Amino acid sequence: MNTILEGRGIVKTFGDFTALHGIDLRLEPGRTLGVVGESGSGKSTLGRIVMRLMKPDAGTVLLGGRDLFALSRSQLRRARRDFQLVPQDPRNALNPTATVGESLMFQLAAQGVARREWRTRIDDLLQTVSLSGDYAHAYPHELSGGQAQRVAIARAIAGRPRLLVCDEAVSALDKSVQAQVLNTFAELQSGLGVALFFITHDLAVVEHIADDLLVLNRGRAVEEGPTVDVLHAPSDPYTRELLAARHPIPAA
Numbered sequence: 001m002n003t004i005l006e007g008r009g010i011v012k013t014f015g016d017f018t019a020l021h022g023i024d025l026r027l028e029p030g031r032t033l034g035v036v037g038e039s040g041s042g043k044s045t046l047g048r049i050v051m052r053l054m055k056p057d058a059g060t061v062l063l064g065g066r067d068l069f070a071l072s073r074s075q076l077r078r079a080r081r082d083f084q085l086v087p088q089d090p091r092n093a094l095n096p097t098a099t100v101g102e103s104l105m106f107q108l109a110a111q112g113v114a115r116r117e118w119r120t121r122i123d124d125l126l127q128t129v130s131l132s133g134d135y136a137h138a139y140p141h142e143l144s145g146g147q148a149q150r151v152a153i154a155r156a157i158a159g160r161p162r163l164l165v166c167d168e169a170v171s172a173l174d175k176s177v178q179a180q181v182l183n184t185f186a187e188l189q190s191g192l193g194v195a196l197f198f199i200t201h202d203l204a205v206v207e208h209i210a211d212d213l214l215v216l217n218r219g220r221a222v223e224e225g226p227t228v229d230v231l232h233a234p235s236d237p238y239t240r241e242l243l244a245a246r247h248p249i250p251a252a
């Protein structure tokens with residue numbers, strides 16, 4: 001199987017401070033890697049690096065087997081269609097003056113989708129994230145947090161990416177809404193075969209959707225492996241603390 005995302009020995013320093021101490025990671029197509037750790041453990045820094053929003057000081061990131069940091073501008077533009085970010089706060093990320101339909105249209109146009117397909121594609125996208133077609137006329141301020149997050153997901157999948165990087169993508173939502181949006185992610189994965197790189201401080205968020213876990217503590221990978229193994233027999237004391245601190249999410 002082709003690995004969609006691979007990190008080898010990723011190091012990131014800020015002045016004298018080392019935020020990431022040689023992180024290795026691996027994500028196969030259609031699978032979910034949960035990246036878990038407390039605030040300050042280096043999760044977002046790792047997320048920025050795999051999105052090529054920040055350069056590591058050492059190490060490599062391979063996207064579909066190609067060195068992400070060696071891609072030319074035009075190669076990067078093409079590769080960008082394959083990986084998209086789902087942000088933490090969708091209402092800030094959505095253009096407040098554009099309707100949901102306009103935001104999606106803009107994204108489809110940027111991805112080179114022909115104008116005659118926009119309408120059907122927007123309906124399909126909204127349906128995929130369990131929103132009715134009427135939401136195409138809504139403005140971001142008219143949406144609840146859960147609805148806005150679904151729109152952000154719809155926008156991220158408009159170009160049919162192979163990888164979604166989700167940085168605390170459900171953390172701002174109430175537990176019951178979290179469960180619904182997590183279901184949407186799980187359906188996306190089974191329906192579209194998208195790989196998810198799912199960053200969260202809350203182990204409960206990823207325990208049901210992640211195939212594998214990477215647990216970070218102060219910039220070091222303290223645990224990595226299949227979720228069932230990590231949760232049933234955590235080898236690191238820090239993971240045991242995270243497990244004890246998690247708040248179960250009710251079923252949607």
Ligand SMILES: Nc1ncnc2c1ncn2[C@@H]1O[C@H](COP(=O)(O)OP(=O)(O)OP(=O)(O)O)[C@@H](O)[C@H]1O
Nearest residue numbers: 014017019037038039040041042043044045046201
């Ligand atoms: N641009 C920066 N300059 C200096 N230090 C930084 C910078 N970005 C991150 N750091 C530091 O690197 C460490 C890891 O930060 P990072 O945001 O990756 O952690 P995190 O696990 O995502 O935490 P949070 O959930 O709070 O965002 C922190 O100690 C942070 O202060």
